[in-house]
Amino acid sequence: MSRASSYAVDMRLFLLIALTMCAFASNSILNRLAIDSGASDPAGFAVVRVLTGALVLAGLVKLRGGRLTLSNRRRIVGAGSLSLYMIGFSVAYLTLDAGLGALILFGVVQITMFAATSLTGTIPTAKQLAGAGLALGGLAWVLWPSGAIQVDLVGAVLMATAGVGWAIYSLAGRSEPDALEGTAANFVVALPVTAVALLALGDAWQMSVFGYVLAALSGGVTSGLGYALWYRVLPQLVPSTAAVVQLSVPVIAIVAGVILLGETAGPRLVVGAVFVLGGIALAVARPRRG
Template sequence: MRLFLLTCLTMTAFAANSLLNRLAVESGGSDPSSFAVLRVFAGAVTLAMLVRMRGGRLPLWSSRRMIGAGALSLYMVGFSTAYLTLDAGLGALILFGVVQITMFGVTSATGSLPAARQLAGAGIAFGGLVYILWPAGTVQVDPVGAVLMALAGVGWAAYTLAGRAEADALAGTGANFVVALPVTGAAILILGGSWGMTPIGAGLAILSGAVTSGLGYALWYSVLPQLTASVAATVQLSVPVIAIIGGVLLLGETVGLRLMLGTVLVLGGIALAVSRRHPG
């Protein structure tokens, strides 16, 4: 039960990131590039302080940092710049589709073949996500945005897989954020990201970076060793659904039959994937 509750809390933190990002960007409080950089900065400062307060040190020169920080930078840059040209729903589908494919592919290649039940559950859950998020009318996909979001998906999948071997979740996450900060800022600057932010936008970015990203990612790293890679990939399909429900409850967005039916498919697929067969 403890693992279930911690995993639910982590997915809620991930979904809260989407809500905070939308609140800042759609209200004109921040552009995506500024939000991303301040988000990483706030996470780095918060985690570094927490590690320092408990007498620890950030393992900046660990061999894991090449993968962890590099993957985090790839995710942040791809995610922030892709949404400049992609519809939010389609972007989420590309992101989580690539995360699924990458994580299932890597685990299969390393000999940890997912069970048929897990594959079926992941397929049902992703089908429900497609049903909820697929844009209405003519779908126009910007190829550059799609590639950037696909790279973000690869980055997040690699970041998740790297977390399974992190010995100290808090210190490892903090080190990832610190190393990723200059890389993320430089990459967004090279890609032509704009810079602008109001005090409210800055506050939302700091909240996202310090709490729902920094602490949320540290919590994710702490639960990952207890989850199989296929289960870790599948439960993340709940994040867009939680974000949409949060938008309904907190932002006054409407709920319809499509959302309700799709949510049932997503949650049912996740339940199938994470369930364990008991001997009869």
């Protein structure tokens, strides 16, 4: 492959990853907008999110002439880990600060995916570890709560469980033969498990029309299509790289919150964002060929 062709492939992959991370960050924005405005409760938002994701993805598969395979080993791992993530994430945020929850989530995702990489024989390089540490440190600088820290143990355990679930979901995507069909099947199988668990653990169903719209947008577009896109790019990434690039999601969400929701930003965000992006660049940069 020529240098120009290689550059074009790398740029295309970079753009797909950037689009996927923006979709993930949009989920956070939509969730915060729905919950903070009182338009939805966390459990209801999550159930509608999975439902609309399943409907949109299954519809796209049918329009494409494909079929959903709901009973194989991939669904046990994919749908099971997706349910674990959705349940842990939704219930944990009932007691956790948003920033601390995101820090626990992405820290556990990174640790789990790095551990899985090492167990499969692909030990992360010193540069990847340094970049991951730098990015995680920058994220901690941005998200660490000010003042006294009160961490609910149950919430922290649930968010850590969600992180393990998302890490497994990401690792499973590397072997998925069809990104769209695999994601659709995962959503369909995860729907009843997630719905029963969240409705049993959550508060009474409280959603306005605006809440339904936000949850449907999150499920059908930024979750469903975003996760399908994630499954498409994952086979082209080693797990350590996939883990590190996701540390950009909270920073993108915070910047988007400043632009779209009128939230405030200060030097702490700017400095932390520089460390996160610099760490990601260090971890994913390829060595120059002589």
